[in-house]
Amino acid sequence: MARLCLAVLCLIASSPCAAAPPGDELPSVFTGSARNKLLLISFDGFRWDYDRDVETPNLDKMAKDGVKAAYVTPPFLTITSPSHFTMLSGRYVENHGVIHNMWFNTTTQEKKQYYMTQFVDSYWDNGSLPIWITAQRQGLKAGSLHFPGTAATYKGETVKVRQVEPRFYDHSNETDWRLNIDKVIGEWFHQQDLDFVSLYIGEPDLVGHDFGPDSPERREMVQQVDRTVGYIRNKIQDHGLTDRLNIIITSDHGMTTILRDGLVKKIILSKIPGFSFKDIKFQLLDYGPAGMLLPKEGMLEKVYQALKGSHPHLHVYKKEEMPARLHYSNHPRLLPIILIADPGYIVNGVLPLNSNKGEHGFDNEVMDMKALFRAVGPDFHKDMMVDPLDLVEVYPLMCHLLGINPEINDGHLDNTKHMLVPKKNTGGENNNPEKKNQMEVLIGLSALMGFLVLVFIITTSFNMWKRTRG
Numbered sequence: 186m187a188r189l190c191l192a193v194l195c196l197i198a199s200s201p202c203a204a205a206p207p208g209d210e211l212p213s214v215f216t217g218s219a220r221n222k223l224l225l226i227s228f229d230g231f232r233w234d235y236d237r238d239v240e241t242p243n244l245d246k247m248a249k250d251g252v253k254a255a256y257v258t259p260p261f262l263t264i265t266s267p268s269h270f271t272m273l274s275g276r277y278v279e280n281h282g283v284i285h286n287m288w289f290n291t292t293t294q295e296k297k298q299y300y301m302t303q304f305v306d307s308y309w310d311n312g313s314l315p316i317w318i319t320a321q322r323q324g325l326k327a328g329s330l331h332f333p334g335t336a337a338t339y340k341g342e343t344v345k346v347r348q349v350e351p352r353f354y355d356h357s358n359e360t361d362w363r364l365n366i367d368k369v370i371g372e373w374f375h376q377q378d379l380d381f382v383s384l385y386i387g388e389p390d391l392v393g394h395d396f397g398p399d400s401p402e403r404r405e406m407v408q409q410v411d412r413t414v415g416y417i418r419n420k421i422q423d424h425g426l427t428d429r430l431n432i433i434i435t436s437d438h439g440m441t442t443i444l445r446d447g448l449v450k451k452i453i454l455s456k457i458p459g460f461s462f463k464d465i466k467f468q469l470l471d472y473g474p475a476g477m478l479l480p481k482e483g484m485l486e487k488v489y490q491a492l493k494g495s496h497p498h499l500h501v502y503k504k505e506e507m508p509a510r511l512h513y514s515n516h517p518r519l520l521p522i523i524l525i526a527d528p529g530y531i532v533n534g535v536l537p538l539n540s541n542k543g544e545h546g547f548d549n550e551v552m553d554m555k556a557l558f559r560a561v562g563p564d565f566h567k568d569m570m571v572d573p574l575d576l577v578e579v580y581p582l583m584c585h586l587l588g589i590n591p592e593i594n595d596g597h598l599d600n601t602k603h604m605l606v607p608k609k610n611t612g613g614e615n616n617n618p619e620k621k622n623q624m625e626v627l628i629g630l631s632a633l634m635g636f637l638v639l640v641f642i643i644t645t646s647f648n649m650w651k652r653t654r655g
């Protein structure tokens with residue numbers, strides 16, 4: 186009798202496992218701790234080919250130890266906040282809503298520059314969650330230092346460990362970079378045991394603007410970046426984290442040289458025949474090669490016709506006729522007319538005030554807009570050169586490395602999986618916490634069912650026994 190009970194119990198208890206799909210999730214239940222840590226570093230404006238005319242021993246060493254992509258294609262608009270929020274969310278700009286570095290209100294005419302926009306929660310929290318919040322919701326510890334979007338609150342939650350740069354911050358100071366790196370690696374990863382940190386460094390963007398991408402100043406800054414990469418990897422080694430920490434180094438966009446006065450005819454909207462600022466309710470101009478206009482009621486067609494074809498290097502689109510590949514059309518924050526200049530040109534309103542030698546913000550198909558992508562760590566292949574990828578792909582890759590369920594996004598893990606060493610048990614899908622929970626519930630239920638059956642059998646046989654005795 187007892188043997189029969191046991192057999193029945195085992196059969197019932199094990200049936201849900203037998204019914205689980207092949208290649209099932211079971212092993213992951215026992216390998217939750219196999220997840221490695223992840224450090225995402227963005228060097229602002231590091232063009233894909235900046236290592237070609239400078240000695241970069243540390244970046245070269247990292248490529249030897251890890252993965253190097255030919256380049257990464259940023260989303261359009263190729264500027265800081267939109268592109269960084271794509272890194273954090275895996276969504277194109279029209280899907281995440283951080284459409285510009287500047288917050289603006291077309292009714293009040295108010296504009297906030299890059300820094301103040303960091304604190305406008307509703308601007309960032311527009312339907313897409315950055316990876317920090319997703320990781321925290323799934324039980325991981327996340328941190329962020331200076332990364333665009335760090336200051337904002339998303340659905341009531343911020344990245345728990347964070348450092349936002351002061352208002353007037355020197356983004357180029359190498360000593361300060363090292364102090365920040367010490368904090369991220371020594372305190373956040375080592376002492377506080379964080380799982381994921383995003384780290385932002387504001388160069389070589391600034392030298393690219395001020396001196397141009399072909400300047401000796403830019404080459405010198407790339408050497409500073411390279412020393413920093415070496416410093417980071419040494420720090421990681423010193424704290425014994427090399428085998429437990431993956432590093433992804435990438436950037437938000439590249440940089441191209443602006444053609445000089447006298448050599449070219451500048452794009453100055455106020456000088457275009459038939460165009461008048463009297464017809465414009467709100468404008469976002471004088472911000473590099475892209476601009477946006479909100480014409481006054483009934484003036485859209487007039488403004489559009491005046492601008493279209495007015496300069497051989499100015500592209501004029503109604504919002505809805507933007508090329509679909511740019512993914513910069515379908516969002517209520519985008520204004521009805523969008524202007525994009527060809528490489529070398531910028532869009533000026535009344536006066537050509539912008540004297541930058543280098544700019545970005547151009548079409549993301551322009552080679553000078555492509556950015557750096559490198560990765561190294563226990564989950565990456567060594568000495569592997571891979572094809573170009575899109576920046577939207579970095580998000581699903583990071584979620585996979587962290588073993589978390591991604592939010593809806595525009596990338597796909599298939600496009601980066603070849604960078605990773607095959608593993609038996611770990612990885613995003615296998616570590617899928619939701620499925621793990623379901624499995625635990627299922628196992629619990631089967632145990633309960635088995636117990637009830639056992640109680641039933643014992644009671645019945647006891648009653649039978651009582652009856653036969655009585």
Ligand SMILES: *[C@@H]1O[C@H](CO)[C@@H](O)[C@H](O)[C@H]1NC(C)=O
Binds near residue numbers: 291292
């Ligand atoms: C812009 O300002 C108007 C008037 O104050 C306000 O009604 C509107 O909600 C604001 N829009 C945004 C996006 O803040």
Ligand SMILES: *[C@@H]1O[C@H](CO)[C@@H](O)[C@H](O)[C@H]1NC(C)=O
Binds near residue numbers: 282310311312517518
């Ligand atoms: C995103 O912002 C736009 C305009 O600012 C607003 O109309 C829309 O409701 C927001 N969407 C979400 C999901 O927050």
Ligand SMILES: *[C@@H]1O[C@H](CO)[C@@H](O)[C@H](O)[C@H]1NC(C)=O
Binds near residue numbers: 359
């Ligand atoms: C760089 O930063 C360090 C540490 O914050 C500071 O002591 C130093 O004065 C800075 N150097 C320059 C040139 O500003």
Ligand SMILES: [Zn+2]
Binds near residue numbers: 390391
């Ligand atoms: Zn810039």
